[in-house]
Amino acid sequence: MNEANLDLWEVFVRARRGLSHQHVGSLHAPDAEVALRRARDLYTRRGEGVSIWVVPSGAVSASDPGEKEPYFTPARDKDYRYPTYYELPREVRGL
Amino acid sequence: MTTLADPGTVSRFDALIAADERIEPRDEMPEAYRSTLIRQIAQHAHSEIIGMQPEGNWLTRAPSLRRKAILLAKVQDEAGHGLYLYAAAETLGVSRGELLDALHAGRQRYSSIFNYPTLTWADVGAIGWLVDGAAIVNQIPLTRCSYGPYARAMVRVCQEESFHQRQGYESLHTLAHGTESQRAMAQDAVDRWWWPSLMMFGPPDSASTHTSKSAAWKIKRHSNDELRQRFVDLCVPQAEVLGLGLPDPDLRWNEATGHYEYGEIDWSEFKAVLDGDGPCNRQRIERRTAAHRDGQWVREAAEAYRTKRTGAAR
Numbered sequence: 001m002n003e004a005n006l007d008l009w010e011v012f013v014r015a016r017r018g019l020s021h022q023h024v025g026s027l028h029a030p031d032a033e034v035a036l037r038r039a040r041d042l043y044t045r046r047g048e049g050v051s052i053w054v055v056p057s058g059a060v061s062a063s064d065p066g067e068k069e070p071y072f073t074p075a076r077d078k079d080y081r082y083p084t085y086y087e088l089p090r091e092v093r094g095l
Numbered sequence: 096m097t098t099l100a101d102p103g104t105v106s107r108f109d110a111l112i113a114a115d116e117r118i119e120p121r122d123e124m125p126e127a128y129r130s131t132l133i134r135q136i137a138q139h140a141h142s143e144i145i146g147m148q149p150e151g152n153w154l155t156r157a158p159s160l161r162r163k164a165i166l167l168a169k170v171q172d173e174a175g176h177g178l179y180l181y182a183a184a185e186t187l188g189v190s191r192g193e194l195l196d197a198l199h200a201g202r203q204r205y206s207s208i209f210n211y212p213t214l215t216w217a218d219v220g221a222i223g224w225l226v227d228g229a230a231i232v233n234q235i236p237l238t239r240c241s242y243g244p245y246a247r248a249m250v251r252v253c254q255e256e257s258f259h260q261r262q263g264y265e266s267l268h269t270l271a272h273g274t275e276s277q278r279a280m281a282q283d284a285v286d287r288w289w290w291p292s293l294m295m296f297g298p299p300d301s302a303s304t305h306t307s308k309s310a311a312w313k314i315k316r317h318s319n320d321e322l323r324q325r326f327v328d329l330c331v332p333q334a335e336v337l338g339l340g341l342p343d344p345d346l347r348w349n350e351a352t353g354h355y356e357y358g359e360i361d362w363s364e365f366k367a368v369l370d371g372d373g374p375c376n377r378q379r380i381e382r383r384t385a386a387h388r389d390g391q392w393v394r395e396a397a398e399a400y401r402t403k404r405t406g407a408a409r
Contacts, residue, residue, distance in 0.1 A: 030401030
């Protein structure tokens with residue numbers, strides 16, 4: 001029996017109010033409560049956060065990194081989705 | 096994570112490296128890249144947790160409550176650094192248990208600097224200034240290393256390491272400006288830690304077996320000798336401010352190169368310590384395996400607690 005048999009958790013920390021939680025790393029823990037306590041000790045020793053989320057690593061579904069091109073291209077070739085696509089009269093202001 | 100050696104895999108990996116993009120855990124990567132990283136990150140993680148021992152030696156004998164609180168925080172940081180790094184290694188498909196087994200069995204190494212003893216309180220200061228100082232010079236370029244999880248762990252480590260170096264320097268400065276015997280103790284510590292600190296950068300470029308491949312893969316961005324020179328250039332003026340000497344009669348400023356020249360490093364000592372003949376090699380591993388054994392009941396209790404909470408045994 002080994003620590004490595006314990007579940008792996010992904011840790012997210014909100015640095016301060018108004019910001020979203022950001023992934024900061026992972027750790028092993030037997031359950032969510034201990035995972036939270038360990039995350040506090042490991043990732044917020046210097047006031048790095050005001051809130052912590054822990055998520056079982058196995059619960060994360062991810063896109064395939066190899067699929068990068070076909071998977072993400074549609075957004076990129078629709079350049080009319082970007083404000084810079086549009087030509088406006090030079091004299092117009094506030095747009 | 097895939098480690099196929101087919102041409103498509105290699106070219107995609109090569110393209111990412113060439114574009115100075117980061118490789119992430121689920122990307123395809125050559126097996127040699129993966130094994131090189133596991134070896135390097137594991138050695139780094141092992142160094143962090145073995146490094147708790149020489150300083151932990153002084154926790155109960157720190158000269159004041161202030162110094163004791165500082166040292167406790169530093170040793171706790173080293174444990175944290177070890178955990179960041181083991182987590183980074185685990186993204187490469189190896190378990191922490193396997194890595195610890197490899198450390199305990201001597202199949203993986205840790206930095207040979209931690210095989211030197213901490214004989215006096217001044218050694219704690221000298222380690223902070225020189226050993227952590229050398230570690231920072233080594234680690235700053237690693238924050239731009241091609242493997243994402245390792246680079247991100249290094250960002251956190253470097254931020255925290257800065258406190259380690261400054262507390263050591265402050266402590267040494269206090270001793271160097273104290274009584275005659277305190278000054279002598281500080282000088283003695285610097286005399287003993289200077290050369291081993293220079294050895295922390297590894298063998299000279301002409302003899303390093305890992306540098307060229309790691310450079311091509313952008314794991315290592317500067318050579319051992321470049322980093323060693325950077326460290327010497329930083330330390331000489333800092334030693335002057337301390338009012339302490341560095342134990343090298345050949346140390347001199349070279350106007351033409353804009354760098355300090357330093358004397359010949361005793362690589363036979365480095366090799367002997369690396370091969371297990373340093374002053375504390377056996378003691379460090381014995382202490383580590385004993386700590387692991389003594390902590391077994393905690394791991395078992397955690398597992399039993401998990402089973403009780405979730406009702407699922409493994």
